[in-house]
């Protein structure tokens with residue numbers, strides 16, 4: 001599939017749209033943000049800015065790639081005719097955005113469903129993607145085989161440290177049931193690592209991993225728009241992105257890090273789930 005598409009050009013489209021829309025939401029944040037609705041729980045919020053940002057991303061992709069498909073967190077869903085589907089998260093880290101905390105991002109990925117390397121459990125694999133962090137102005141990009149970049153500079157990927165010195169990013173779901181389970185897993189994992197960081201955006205977490213600012217990441221319950229672009233950025237930086245056992249990474253579990261650390265984390269998390 002990707003032989004017939006220019007993945008570097010796709011990364012350019014993703015990057016320019018992510019930055020353009022990221023600047024719009026940053027300006028909106030400065031004048032105030034309101035909750036428009038809630039989703040899976042009272043704490044799973046959608047702001048008017050999320051909805052506007054997704055409209056802008058959809059309009060930009062219709063203009064630039066009118067025959068591609070589109071899947072967005074806030075409801076955008078169109079079937080294309082090219083085999084390429086753009087998967088977008090207009091604001092990943094919505095609660096941070098609502099509270100005016102810095103870790104939020106616009107995520108844009110071009111994906112295909114050909115079962116190739118990097119396919120996630122939702123059946124898609126990103127061939128190009130971008131994550132823009134408006135509060136830092138950092139634009140993370142990657143395309144298949146092209147490496148991962150931050151503002152054009154190659155990203156180093158995660159350090160290969162031992163588990164006890166691993167700075168581990170993670171996140172938690174929005175429902176009481178999921179959070180109750182996640183705290184039990186964390187109770188098993190936290191004593192075995194350097195420390196954890198809960199930044200509030202999977203896209204930011206995986207880009208921090210690609211930049212070597214955290215050593216590993218895991219989370220359960222992510223949606224394709226949370227990880228589509230950033231999982232590719234992590235992979236292209238040299239990280240392994242995996243699930244538990246032979247499972248594909250995705251909603252069930254996503255683990256990312258060096259080959260050794262991601263394998264040790266998978267063992268630790270499997271132990272934790274067996275003990276639940």
Ligand code: LIP
Pocket residue numbers: 073089091092093094095170171172173174200201202203219226
């Ligand atoms: C967020 C994820 C984050 C997770 C949060 C939330 P949203 O996505 O990026 O990793 O821990 O609970 O799901 O809801 O801000 O798009």
